[in-house]
Amino acid sequence: MNTKLNFLKYATTRIEDNHEFMAYTLKMYCEFEKISETELIKVLDCSVNSYYELALCKAPGIGELDFMDRLAIISEYVTIDKSKLIMVIKHVHTLLKFASQPENILLAARDKEEGKNGKK
Amino acid sequence: MKASLLEMELHTAVRQKKDIALSKLDKMYGHQLVQILKYKYQTAARRDEILFFEAVNEALWGYYNNPDTFNPEKYKLFSFLLVAADRDLQNILLKEQKHLNRKDLPEDVELQENFWNTIIKPHGSTNDTIQIEETMTAIQNVLERLFPNERDIILSYMVLAGERETEPFSEVLEIEELTILKQREEVKKHKDRIKKVLERNDVENRIKNLIL
Numbered sequence: 001m002n003t004k005l006n007f008l009k010y011a012t013t014r015i016e017d018n019h020e021f022m023a024y025t026l027k028m029y030c031e032f033e034k035i036s037e038t039e040l041i042k043v044l045d046c047s048v049n050s051y052y053e054l055a056l057c058k059a060p061g062i063g064e065l066d067f068m069d070r071l072a073i074i075s076e077y078v079t080i081d082k083s084k085l086i087m088v089i090k091h092v093h094t095l096l097k098f099a100s101q102p103e104n105i106l107l108a109a110r111d112k113e114e115g116k117n118g119k120k
Numbered sequence: 121m122k123a124s125l126l127e128m129e130l131h132t133a134v135r136q137k138k139d140i141a142l143s144k145l146d147k148m149y150g151h152q153l154v155q156i157l158k159y160k161y162q163t164a165a166r167r168d169e170i171l172f173f174e175a176v177n178e179a180l181w182g183y184y185n186n187p188d189t190f191n192p193e194k195y196k197l198f199s200f201l202l203v204a205a206d207r208d209l210q211n212i213l214l215k216e217q218k219h220l221n222r223k224d225l226p227e228d229v230e231l232q233e234n235f236w237n238t239i240i241k242p243h244g245s246t247n248d249t250i251q252i253e254e255t256m257t258a259i260q261n262v263l264e265r266l267f268p269n270e271r272d273i274i275l276s277y278m279v280l281a282g283e284r285e286t287e288p289f290s291e292v293l294e295i296e297e298l299t300i301l302k303q304r305e306e307v308k309k310h311k312d313r314i315k316k317v318l319e320r321n322d323v324e325n326r327i328k329n330l331i332l
Contacts, residue, residue: 002291004151010173011146011180021142056143070139077140096167 008052015056022074023055028092044088046080054085062093067117131197134187142184149198150176153205155274155292159281160206164213173218176210176317183209199260200269206256258330266317277312280324 014024030040035041041051060070071089075082123131130148150328153176158165165172179201183190190200218305263273274292283289289307298306318324 002151002296003154004291006148006169007150007154007173007176008146010170011150011177014177014181053147055142056146058137058139058142060139074139075144 005048005052006058008049012052012055020058021055022057022059025059025089026051026055027093028096029088032095034090040088044080044084046078050078054080059089060105062089123195123197127197128192130199131187131190131192134184140150142180145180145184146177149201149270150180152198152270152274153179153202155288156202156277157205157209159277159283161209161213162281165211171212172209175212176205178208179205196264198273199257199264202260203256259327262323262326262330266323267314272314273316275310276318276323279311279318280327 012023015021016027018024026037026040029035030037032108033040035043037051041048044054045053046054054074057074060074064070071082071085075085130141130144134145154169154172157172157175158169161172175284182204190197260273263276267273267276271292275289278288278292286300286304286307289310290298290303293306293310295303295306
């Protein structure tokens, strides 16, 4: 990795707990899906450079009226497909909402366990 | 020197907290500032690159959160950020020094390595810091008048610092994908070009005068 990439990576790690930024959304996606950064880069079908540039963007709120317009600007800037960005943001948004209610997690865990048993 | 049109656009985006503003800021200036500081503080650079990332990140983040501390009518954004990052790095190095409880900074050793590093000997007093900032801005102004873009300014810092390796130049020139032979040729071409401008304008002596 060169200085440019190393610096972008460093800057990303400094804001990954800040809900305002995509760094947080991407980190949460990796945590929820139990995948690595490298795997998420594959999901987004982008370069490592674009990934960190995306992480440093502010995350548009799903409920906001200008969500799609803002997303389009980010998508064009980082050259990552808009539909992939929507998928990641919506997924994290849903799971965070879900996770904010502890009883939902228990239910989901039970459903998952039952599903696994059912498969067997 | 006034901010360029591109810098003005970015400054407006930062003030309006546009979604891509911080990303653009980090992408445009982050590594360039790191490169310059690494050539100013070579001993620290050999020790720990993260110190430089921390300083530059603090400077960029500080500006992003308080963009009105920058006056685009008076300065170039690049120079403003460089001075801020340098100040942050000095604070980090001073903190490190206090932590290690050592009398002399490792930078004291490197002052012998290249003449213009003599301006960097932080003692922690406000007067020293102001003096260093003024000198740095003056050096930056000299280089900005001679070179049209930030990349050439970084190259000139590297040449002045006596960098001999091809790799650091290749990184700044973004030609790492070329063969080693081609990289060497390309680097030589750029180094010669920069050296000519520096020599023609007697930059070494002008900087020495600024320091002494």
